[in-house]
Amino acid sequence: MVSTVGDAATLSSQRRFPPYRALPPSSVSRPSPPSHLKTAILGAGVSGLALARFLVEGGHDLDDLTLFEAAPVIGGLCRSKTVDGFTYDVAGGHILFSKDAGVMQWMKDVAGGDEAFVRRDRNTKIRFDDRWVRYPFENGIGDLPKQANFDCLQGYVQAWHERKASGSTAPSDFKSWIRWRFGDGIAEHFMDPYNEKIWKRPLEDITSSWVAGRVPDAPIEDVLRAAIGIETDGYTHQAIFYYPKKGGFQAITDGMGSTLGARIRLSTRVESVVRHGEGWRVNGEDFDRIVSTLPLNELPDIVEGVPDGVAQAMRGLAFNSIVCYLVALDRPEHPNLSWVYLPQRKQGPVNRVTYMSNYAPGNAPEGQTSFLFEVTYPGGAPEPDIALEKEVLAGVETAGLLKRDEILFTDRSTSRYAYVVYDHDLDARRAQSIDWCEANGLHPLGRFGHYDYFNSDQCTIAAKAMAGRLLEVARKG
Ligand SMILES: Cc1cc2nc3c(=O)[nH]c(=O)nc-3n(C[C@H](O)[C@H](O)[C@H](O)COP(=O)(O)OP(=O)(O)OC[C@H]3O[C@@H](n4cnc5c(N)ncnc54)[C@H](O)[C@@H]3O)c2cc1C
Structure with missing residues (x-):
């Protein structure tokens, strides 16, 4: 799920809970x-x-x-x-x-x-x-201009397919993780520029360990629906x-x-x-x-x-x-x-x-x-x-x-x-x-x-x- 929190504006569901x-x-x-x-x-x-x-x-x-x-x-x-x-x-x-x-x-x-x-x-x-x-974002790609919608959908499907086919594990740096998880289109149109604004450093320098396993795998059907304008829950x-x-x-x-x-x-x-x-x-x-x-x-x-x-x-x-x-x-x-x-x-x-x-x-x-x-x-x-x-x-x-x-x-x-x-x-x-x-x-x-x-x-x-x-x-x- 590509989402942002009120606070962080990064990925929301990756909140770490303390060892208290x-x-x-x-x-x-x-x-x-x-x-x-x-x-x-x-x-x-x-x-x-x-x-x-x-x-x-x-x-x-x-x-x-x-x-x-x-x-x-x-x-x-x-x-x-x-x-x-x-x-x-x-x-x-x-x-x-x-x-x-x-x-x-x-x-x-x-x-x-x-x-x-x-x-x-x-x-x-x-x-x-x-x-x-x-x-x-992935529940809204149908709202994007047509070319951006296509880029995001194609990248998402490709990344999904590659993950399933190769059984690959999550890369350890955030930049690669974004591509592995969401594909090139969402990376370029949203995740990269957005996260660069927040983190103010190359995204390779940020770890993916805090996101991996904490982000629910949004059903690909929802992203397909969103791309053609059918509303999804998100x-x-x-x-x-x-x-x-x-x-x-x-x-x-x-x-x-x-x-x-x-x-x-x-x-x-x-x-x-x-x-x-x-x-x-x-x-x-x-x-x-x-x-x-x-x-x-x-x-x-x-x-x-x-x-x-x-x-x-x-x-x-x-x-x-x-x-x-x-x-x-x-x-x-x-x-x-x-x-x-x-x-x-x-x-x-x-x-x-x-x-x-x-x-x-x-x-x-x-x-x-x-x-x-x-x-x-x-x-x-x-x-x-x-x-x-x-x-x-x-x-x-x-x-x-x-x-x-x-x-x-x-x-x-x-x-x-x-x-x-x-x-x-x-x-x-x-x-x-x-x-x-x-x-x-x-x-x-x-x-x-x-x-x-x-x-x-x-x-x-x-x-x-x-x-x-x-x-x-x-x-x-
Ligand atoms: C952009 C942003 C958006 C956020 N949005 C939300 C939100 O929507 N909802 C939400 O619940 N939370 C939100 N948060 C998180 C929330 O602000 C923090 O979790 C919380 O305020 C942290 O409280 P704290 O007491 O741990 O730390 P702090 O608030 O940092 O308190 C530490 C205190 O220690 C004092 N201090 C520091 N050094 C010394 C010293 N040497 N001697 C004496 N005192 C000192 C400081 O003055 C400060 O008062 C947001 C945070 C940010 C940055």
């Missing part, structure tokens, strides 16, 4: 005797906040918890920003959905319950020349999503933080973590245990005594950054779209466009609308300058999404850590880094804490499991 030892829900909600173990949580994004909430729900004394947050506000990648009445999510449009209904309900409940959310039907398309192509995951009525996606993390009060130390960067007896010293203060949601690759500069080999593995973990442009529009109404993908090079550097004002009524003043444009850049590279904004606007204009005279103003936000990059060294580096952390009682958690492709619900699931583990230790100890 998930405990039954009761292990978190069951009250345990107060442990009086002092716990430090590094980072107050959704992972750190959810962990703190689950610990307290499970009986951990709130006064024995401390969250360290470098930013002046909580929320991390889930933050939102409001400018002149227009609200947008700073790290790309975020939606709430989960395969774990219990966790999703918990996330809604901490932020005001069902009443505080709007429910939306996902309507996602791919922009190709001046057309709208159904999503996912991708049903995230068919429905939720979004806070007010305050952007950040309303969820604000809700999580609302009962933690002064236990969250804002504008407090963790600069030093030192082993001290059985516990840890964070910025000179003693704790019995520590959970880190800070980017794993930064730990060698913060944690004392990381062995050279492990430090090298951590430092080598690759990531991409993101810059997001809010464009406020003097346009009374958008088409009924959630987000669209821009795979073509002529459409400029943007890979995904969120119809931000369609997410919730609170996201734009009445009678006006907004877009959110996402552009990635390699982690560690200098932040893009104004020239990129010009390219962005020229590209989306070429794609036919807006006219310059509709623009009221623009605003932009950058996030240094946006995407874990699945290069060929990732698995080995991550395993070595996490093994060392766990063996030394420094528990890694979260998207960059654990270096995995998590959405906020998966962060919450992992935080719940982590809380179960810590509470269990406290009960036994």
Whole structure:
């Protein structure tokens, strides 16, 4: 299935699940005797906040918890920003959905319950020349111009036939894997240009190990049907999503933080973590245990005594950054779209466009609308300058999404850590880094804490499991 996720815009069904030892829900909600173990949580994004909430729900004394947050506000990648009445999510449009209904309900409940959310039907398309192509791509090839439709169909059938005839196994690099799985047509018209925009490096440098075996083999009959214009079901995951009525996606993390009060130390960067007896010293203060949601690759500069080999593995973990442009529009109404993908090079550097004002009524003043444009850049590279904004606007204009005279103003936000990059060294580096952390009682958690492709619900699931583990230790100890 050629599909993209709200988050990643890569292949959706390849999500990796972490090797956490998930405990039954009761292990978190069951009250345990107060442990009086002092716990430090590094980072107050959704992972750190959810962990703190689950610990307290499970009986951990709130006064024995401390969250360290470098930013002046909580929320991390889930933050939102409001400018002149227009609200947008700073790290790309975020939606709430989960395969774990219990966790999703918990996330809604901490932020005001069902009443505080709007429910939306996902309507996602791919922009190709001046057309709208159904999503996912292989279910929409009948919407393509005739030559592109033929290229995609021929390549798909050929690749399917070659796989069946040769019994070949999946190639290890992403570029070859795309051709092996989807054929030359889909590779050239969609997968290659689209993924080059996201990953900002040759696709040969990305591994296929995270996709192989996780992408369902779309029945060839469906692709044949799609090519001649018969509608097929396609991708049903995230068919429905939720979004806070007010305050952007950040309303969820604000809700999580609302009962933690002064236990969250804002504008407090963790600069030093030192082993001290059985516990840890964070910025000179003693704790019995520590959970880190800070980017794993930064730990060698913060944690004392990381062995050279492990430090090298951590430092080598690759990531991409993101810059997001809010464009406020003097346009009374958008088409009924959630987000669209821009795979073509002529459409400029943007890979995904969120119809931000369609997410919730609170996201734009009445009678006006907004877009959110996402552009990635390699982690560690200098932040893009104004020239990129010009390219962005020229590209989306070429794609036919807006006219310059509709623009009221623009605003932009950058996030240094946006995407874990699945290069060929990732698995080995991550395993070595996490093994060392766990063996030394420094528990890694979260998207960059654990270096995995998590959405906020998966962060919450992992935080719940982590809380179960810590509470269990406290009960036994
Ligand atoms: C483009 C994009 C789209 C996405 N779309 C969705 C979506 O639609 N739905 C969804 O559920 N998820 C989505 N996600 C994923 C979601 O944003 C993340 O899974 C989640 O926010 C990660 O939370 P975290 O707490 O693990 O990490 P973070 O949010 O990165 O939190 C880490 C925190 O640590 C702090 N910190 C860092 N260094 C230090 C230090 N030295 N000292 C103290 N504090 C420090 C940071 O300031 C930050 O607050 C998307 C992500 C991206 C990039």
